[in-house]
Each structure stands twice: as C-alpha cells, then as structure tokens.
Amino acid sequence: MRLNTTELDRLKTSLKQAGLKPTRQREHVLSVLLARRDHPTVEEVWQRSRTLSRGISLATVYNCLESFVDSGLVKQVNYEREPTRYCPNLRPHAHFKDQETGRVYDIDLPNEVLIQLNSILPEGFRPEAIEISFHGRTKTQNS
Amino acid sequence: MRLNTTELDRLKTSLKQAGLKPTRQREHVLSVLLARRDHPTVEEVWQRSRTLSRGISLATVYNCLESFVDSGLVKQVNYEREPTRYCPNLRPHAHFKDQETGRVYDIDLPNEVLIQLNSILPEGFRPEAIEISFHGRTKTQNS
DNA sequence: TTGATATTTAGAATGATTCCAATTCTTATG
DNA sequence: CATAAGAATTGGAATCATTCTAAATATCAA
Numbered sequence: 001m002r003l004n005t006t007e008l009d010r011l012k013t014s015l016k017q018a019g020l021k022p023t024r025q026r027e028h029v030l031s032v033l034l035a036r037r038d039h040p041t042v043e044e045v046w047q048r049s050r051t052l053s054r055g056i057s058l059a060t061v062y063n064c065l066e067s068f069v070d071s072g073l074v075k076q077v078n079y080e081r082e083p084t085r086y087c088p089n090l091r092p093h094a095h096f097k098d099q100e101t102g103r104v105y106d107i108d109l110p111n112e113v114l115i116q117l118n119s120i121l122p123e124g125f126r127p128e129a130i131e132i133s134f135h136g137r138t139k140t141q142n143s
Numbered sequence: 144m145r146l147n148t149t150e151l152d153r154l155k156t157s158l159k160q161a162g163l164k165p166t167r168q169r170e171h172v173l174s175v176l177l178a179r180r181d182h183p184t185v186e187e188v189w190q191r192s193r194t195l196s197r198g199i200s201l202a203t204v205y206n207c208l209e210s211f212v213d214s215g216l217v218k219q220v221n222y223e224r225e226p227t228r229y230c231p232n233l234r235p236h237a238h239f240k241d242q243e244t245g246r247v248y249d250i251d252l253p254n255e256v257l258i259q260l261n262s263i264l265p266e267g268f269r270p271e272a273i274e275i276s277f278h279g280r281t282k283t284q285n286s
Numbered sequence: 287t288t289g290a291t292a293t294t295t296a297g298a299a300t301g302a303t304t305c306c307a308a309t310t311c312t313t314a315t316g
Numbered sequence: 317c318a319t320a321a322g323a324a325t326t327g328g329a330a331t332c333a334t335t336c337t338a339a340a341t342a343t344c345a346a
Contacts, residue, residue: 021312023324042302057326062303067324078223081333083302094260096268107263116256117237117275124282125239125248132260133274139267164343166293185333200295205334224302226333293342304331311324316317 007031018071028052029064030073039077039085039095039104077104079133094132107134150174161214171195172207173216182220182228182238182247220247222276237275250277 011030012022020026032048033040040048046061065086068074077085077095085104087095092114094107109132117130154173155165163169175191176183183191189204208229211217220228220238228247230238235257237250252275260273 021323023311025325059304059327060325063324063326076223078221080219080221081224081227081302084224094263096264096270099271105268107265107268110263113259113263116259120237120250120253120256121239121277122250125250125277126279126282127239127277128242128279129277131274131276134264134268134270134272136269136271139269164292166342168294202296202335203294206294224333288344288346290345291343293340295338295340297337299336300334302331302333304329306329307326309324309326312322314319314321316319 014073018068018073020067020071025052025056025060026064026067028056029061030068033068033074033086033088037089037106039087041083041085043083045086077133079104079135094134096134096136096138098138099135100137105138107132157216161211161216163210163214168195168199168203169207169210171199172204173211176211176217176229176231180232180249182230184226184228186226188229220276222247222278237277239277239279239281241281242278243280248281250275 008027011027015022015026015030028049029045032045035048042058042061042065045065046056046058049056049061065074068086069076072090073088075087075090077087079085079095079097087106089106092109094109096105096107097103098105114130118127121127151170154170158165158169158173171192172188175188178191185201185204185208188208189199189201192199192204208217212219212229215233216231218230218233220230222228222238222240230249232249235252237252239248239250240246241248257273261270264270
C-alpha cells in the first residue's frame with residue numbers, strides 16, 4: 001500500500017478531475033479501494049486504511065466514500081440491509097453474491113441486455129440507473 | 144378493512160398453506176398488505192393495521208412480515224438502505240422507483256429477459272434469486 | 287379441557303450511518 | 317512566502333430501522 005510518486009500523481013489527478021480536493025486521506029482511501037477488485041464495506045476499507053501514518057477516522061472513511069460515489073469514482077452495492085459495499089468497477093455490471101462465502105462477484109452486462117431491460121419499461125419511465133443483483137451459489141475453483 | 148367470513152377463510156387458508164398458524168394479527172397484516180398493490184414499509188403497514196380492535200405491536204408487524212417473506216407469501220424490496228418495503232405481487236417483476244414521488248412501480252419481467260439474464264452468468268453460478276431495480280423519473284398521468 | 291408449542295408484546299439492545307461543532311488543511315491571492 | 321476563506325477531518329453523540337428478550341397469551345392436537 002506504499003505509493004510511488006507516479007501512482008500518487010495519478011490519484012491526485014483523478015480526484016481533481018472528479019472535483020475533489022486531493023487530501024492525504026482521500027488519496028489513501030482511493031488507493032486502498034483500487035488495490036483490490038473486491039467489494040469492501042466501510043469498516044473493511046477503514047481496516048485496510050489503518051496503515052496511513054497518522055491514522056484515519058471512521059467518519060472520514062464515510063466522508064471519502066460518499067464523495068467518491070457522488071462524483072462517480074466508485075459505485076455502491078447493497079444486499080438487503082447489510083452494510084453498504086463499495087466497488088471500483090465502473091463498467092456496467094451486475095453483482096452476484098455467493099451465499100456460502102458472502103463474496104460478491106462482478107458480472108459484465110452486455111449492451112444488448114441493457115437495451116432489452118430498458119425495453120420492458122412502460123412509456124414515460126426514464127431510468128437513471130439500474131441495479132441487478134443475483135444471489136445463489138457458485139461451483140468455482142478460484143477462492 | 145373489515146373482512147367478511149369468506150375473505151377471512153381465504154386468508155386463514157393461505158396462511159395454513161404457508162405453514163403459519165392463522166392468528167388474528169397475521170390475518171390482519173396480510174389483509175392490509177393485499178388490500179393495496181403498493182410497497183409499504185413496516186411502519187406504514189403498522190399504521191394501516193391500527194384499526195385492529197385491540198391494536199397490534201410494531202414487533203408483531205415485523206414478525207408477521209418476516210414469516211410471510213420466509214414462507215413466500217410476500218416479497219421484500221430494498222432501495223439503498225431505506226426502510227425495507229413489502230410487496231404482495233408474486234409474479235417475477237422488477238421495481239422502478241420514481242425519485243420525485245418516492246413511489247415504487249412493479250415492472251413485469253418477460254420470460255425471455257429472465258433467460259437472457261441467466262445467460263450472462265459464468266459457468267458454475269447457480270442463481271437462487273435475482274433483483275432488478277430501476278430508479279429515475281416518470282412522466283405518467285396516474286398519480 | 288389441557289398441555290405442548292408457537293405467537294405476541296413492550297421495551298431494551300444493536301449496529302450502520304449521520305450529525306455536530308471544534309480543529310486542521312488546502313489553495314487562491316496578495 | 318503569508319494569509320485568509322472555504323473545505324475537509326475528527327471523536328463522539330445522536331439517529332433510526334431492526335433485532336432481541338423474557339414474560340404473558342394464544343393455538344391446537346389429543
């Protein structure tokens with residue numbers, strides 16, 4: 001989780017492009033999020049951010065993640081009323097939650113599926129977002 | 144919300160078929176839920192159930208709704224971390240939330256859409272349920 | 287009718303998230 | 317570089333949907 005200057009500059013740039021002041025905490029939380037392609041909760045992001053030299057408060061992790069979502073840098077995933085999870089994958093995708101492991105997988109959404117889904121809406125319905133979540137079991141070998 | 148004997152018998156029967164003891168409270172909560180095709184929260188179901196002669200506790204409304212969901216009599220709908228809503232429509236359907244009114248609409252899911260959605264899953268993924276939620280705006284005339 | 291089991295209940299407890307008000311940063315401008 | 321205005325961070329308190337608890341009550345098979 002130690003960043004070299006190039007990576008740091010890249011982070012600063014994407015924060016600025018998103019209209020966010022590049023603070024030490026935001027850079028760190030964003031790098032933590034991008035470092036793994038999974039779907040951590042706020043608490044998990046906080047744990048992973050503990051390495052930050054002078055520490056970081058839970059409230060700040062909440063703040064950072066909220067501003068990232070607002071500015072489109074990450075997405076949120078909710079399963080029932082479980083703690084919200086955060087997802088750095090910006091392509092259109094669905095989620096599949098394995099009930100045995102609790103792990104959430106990204107499922108790419110082909111454009112034709114999105115088109116077909118929009119076509120089932122009655123006239124006058126203007127969707128701004130769509131969320132598709134499966135849950136079930138997987139029989140895969142990759143942990 | 145007053146029930147005649149025939150309707151009451153019908154409710155008792157569906158509760159029994161679902162493996163639930165037909166109590167006064169369950170009959171009432173279920174009838175409240177079936178009376179309108181909307182998506183009330185627990186609090187709203189409780190308000191609508193207040194007519195019950197000796198009253199009903201919030202805890203019981205939670206209990207009833209949970210047992211209905213467990214036995215397949217109703218479905219749950221969640222938008223982000225807002226209070227859970229309950230839905231008496233058992234056909235496969237998606238939800239569309241109008242951001243202006245907060246109202247949730249049912250959108251029927253044609254079988255071909257379900258088939259196409261299952262086809263995007265990698266091998267070994269066995270879905271047990273799928274949840275599809277739109278949100279956006281509607282330009283309809285019906286309130 | 288009665289006993290075994292299930293349900294109801296009020297209120298306390300939980301837990302994710304939001305709010306608050308004080309401190310510390312960032313950055314544009316002189 | 318210094319500074320001031322606005323932003324971000326912070327620990328702790330507050331919120332609020334939901335779950336838990338344990339005692340009272342209801343259901344139903346025998």
